[in-house]
Amino acid sequence: MPSIPIGRLVAVCARHAVLTLVLFALLVGGAVLCSMKRLGVTTDTGTMFSSTLPWKQRSDELARLFPQNQDQMVAVIDADLPEEAQVTARELAERLRHDTKHFMSVTIPQDDPYLVRNGLLFLDQKSLASVLDTTVTAQPFLGGLAADPSGRGLFDALSLIALGVSQGQADLKSFQPALNGFANTLEQAADGTPQPLSWERMLAGSLADLAGKYVFVVSRPRLDYGSFQPGGEASDAMRQAIAGLEFVRSGHARVHITGDVQINDEEFATVAQGMVAGLVGSLVLVTLWLFLAVRSWRIIVPIVVTLVVGLILTTGFAALAVGTLNLISVAFAVLFVGIAVDFAIQFSVRFRAQRLPSGQIPPIRTALEHTGEETGHQILVAAMATMAGFLAFTPTAFVGVAQLGLIAGFGMLIAFICTVTLLPALLLLFHPPLDQQVAGFAFARPADRAVRVYRTQILSVFTFLAVLGAALIPVLTFDADPLHTKDPHSEGMLTLKLLMKDPQSSPYGAEVLVPDLNQAQTLADRLSRLPMVDDAMWLGTLVPADQTPKLAMVQDAASILLPTLVVPNPRPAPDAAALRASAAKAAHDLGAVLDRLDPHDPLRRIQSALDRLSHAPDERLMAANTALVRFLPAQLDQLRQMLGAHAVTLDDVPPSIRQDYLLPDGRAIVSVHPKAGMDSNADLRRYVTQITSVAPDAGGPAVDVVESAATMVRAFVFAALSAIGMIAVILLVALRRVLDMALVLAPLLLSALMTVILIIMVPEQLNFANIIALPLLLGVGVSFNIYFVMNWRAGVRAPLSSPTARAVLFSALTTSTAFGSLAASHHPGTASMGRLLLLSLACTLLATLIFVPALLPKRAIDER
Secondary structure (H helix, E strand, C coil), X not given: CCHHHHHHHHHHHHHCHHHHHHHHXXXXXXXXXXXXXXXXECCCHHHHCCCCCHHHHHHHHHHHHCHHHCCCEEEEEEECCHHHHHHHHHHHHHHHHHCCCCEEEEECHHHCHHHHHCCHHHCCHHHHHHHHHHHHHCHHHHHHHHHCCCHHHHHHHXXXXXXXXXXXXXXXXXXXXXXXXXXXXXXXXXXXXXXCCCHHHHHHHHHHHCCCCCEEEEEEECCCCCCCCCCHHHHHHHHHHHHCCHHHHCCCEEEEEECHHHHHHHHHHHHHHHHHHHHHHHHHHHHHHHHHHHCCHHHHXXXXXXXXXXXXXXHHHHHHHCCEECCCHHHHHHHHHHHHHHXXXXXXXXXXXXXXXCCCCCCHHHHHHHHHHHHHHHHHHXXXXXXXXXXXXXXXXXXXXXXXXXXXXXXXXXXXHHHHCHHHHHHHHHCCCCCCCCCCCHXXXXXXXXXXXXXHHHHHHHHHHHHHHHHHHHHCCXXXXXXXXXCCCCHXXXXXXXXXXXXXXXXXXXXXXXXXXXXXXXXXXXHHCCCCEEEEECHHHHCCCCHHHHHHHHHHHHHHHHHHHCCCCCCCCCCHHHHHHHHHHXXXXXXXXXXXXXXXXXXXXXXXXXXXXXCCCHHHHHHHHHHHHCCHHHHHHHHHHHHCCCCCCHHHCCHHHHCCCECCCCCEEEEEEECCCCCCHHHHHHHHHHHHHHCCCCECHHHHHHHHHHHHHHHHHHHHHHHHHHHHHHHHHHHCCHHHHHHHHHHHHHHHHHHHHHHHHCCCCEECCHHHHHHHHHHHHHHHHHHHHHHHHCCCCCHHHCHHHHHXXXXXXXXHHHHHHHHCCCCHHHXXXXXXXXXXXXXXXXXXXXXXXXXXXXXXXXXX
């Protein structure tokens, strides 16, 4: 055993305390400088898996071939009227396009001229017939508006309607919804609170909402990877542009920001806030537990300084070893504090308990050397076993935990070195008193006897728990969806939840890359027939189907409508007097036919509002004119474009759309969208299984989530078995007895099985954030168990009242404090990590303090 060399190392560092501090100061300075220059953080969950995985290679290839779909910041616009949303989107896009400092490209997908011109052809024949019939019926009305696109022209058209009613030639049943909307707008204008009229809804009715409730402005921001929030400046610029938009200021339009850039920025902000708060809270509360453990600030300060130095050195190692931390490996700081403090507490409590054979208090250097000889080899074995538990994850394809395993593993070695070198030097300089006995727990002596008396019953209960935990392992489920670990209250996630209701904007799409368009069509047809697939889109999807009959219908309508809609010289805008005269005439004409109208006919409300408007001030009349016809010219222009539609082929699809579905080398992509919201992991797995049964090489977000879950499970199975194997070898070498090795491993496995029971009972969903509880469970559990077993080997008769039990208890309290700060985080992933760590720590402590004393074989020196 290396107890004597470690004791001598402790003595040397204490003897040369100042030199030791200088050396560590130099190391800390180098670590800080290295961390500042080399250490970064990424919130990209795609970096948490090895690029050698087949599914990851497909995902990376899709990202490389279609870069326009990556690193997006999307403004989602919801407005009271479709036209308000469109105007808001166009104004925002125009502002962002001029901001080349923050944005590389800005598009409005729904506003593409190709899609607008062929909008009618994308309707099914029944819907198309309905829209065209309604529009043709309104031809006299629209013709008058085209010639005079103002309130005057609108009022004159109402007079024509009154004439039709008087002659019994006006069938207005199909126009009741439109007239009701018009009546509402007129009444608001007459009341002095004018609101814009939606001509899109007037003409198309419910079909106006077929394109969806939201309008999107899709941008690719310039990212600053030197910042913790790469899209932060672009996001601020977009918000500033949004704040100045007309309909946003008036409250008629709402703009929300989402997209992978926004969500990742929000993710890191929440995680970083939780980590900083957790680390600060941990250090403060750890100091409190340390005071209760050692009861002297002269010991507490050295321990805290040792922890901080060890953490800085571990951070420097992380900068050299990995360079960029991910959302899992960034947790190493809190974990370091939670575990490394155990080594310092063990050393310090044993240090305070040192006595000479005569019972006298030894000199401080002698006490430090004896502490090193007594506990150094125990801490070394615990550190090596904990290190092995973490390092077992480094060979796995789950890079996120592999990074954490590498950093935390070597962090344990750094913690051990700091404990047996820096801590003794600091203790010598602070010179704490050794005249106060704070060794073990005298009150626990009855518990020591009770454990031995009821040994059989205790072991029976824990055996039952182990069997139950093993039986529940198949019940465990794993949620690999990164969206479920993000803050659901952030703007990006709240907006994404709104969009998830629409299959076209679902984040659970899938993509399949095929050699050519012919295969894309065949595959899309097969995929679209799957039960859980809403649609499978390829380039040909953007070419309207059944064009021959639809074009015939459109051309028939155009022959009637276009002659009256195309007006070379429309009348100039009217003044207030012309509006008043027209309103008064329309009110008079409608008033003459009121007896012919149904009591609830909206023309009655229109007549009353017109009469009020005809007596209104000029300012109110002009405001009414603006509200009534603001969106009319644009709608008439769009109608003329749509009526001029002609046959299109794949060659007519513009490059702006083509690039999303076809590569220059002829390869094509098929985009698949799910029917349901895919809120459950089971639904998502079934959806992906159906897709991969048809297209085994499918990629995309849905496939990534399912495949990453399988990768994580395989990684943890491999790592757990490897860790147990390596820990067993280390224990066998250190303890040199199979029995002693088994005495350490048995409670370790028991605590893992009890954690399974709690996960099922609480319940607590396993995810890629909280799964790090497994390596931590191995690390903390093996440390506690080693101390008890090695003390038993050394002849300690009352483990629960020994200094080791005191050190273990306060180590557990300090560790639970660190984990509890994580559990209180507002970030779901971080909070779930903290909760699961607390559960596993509770099981570990229970196994160490009750199961291990009962499990230890009886010796001749043990009391009956």
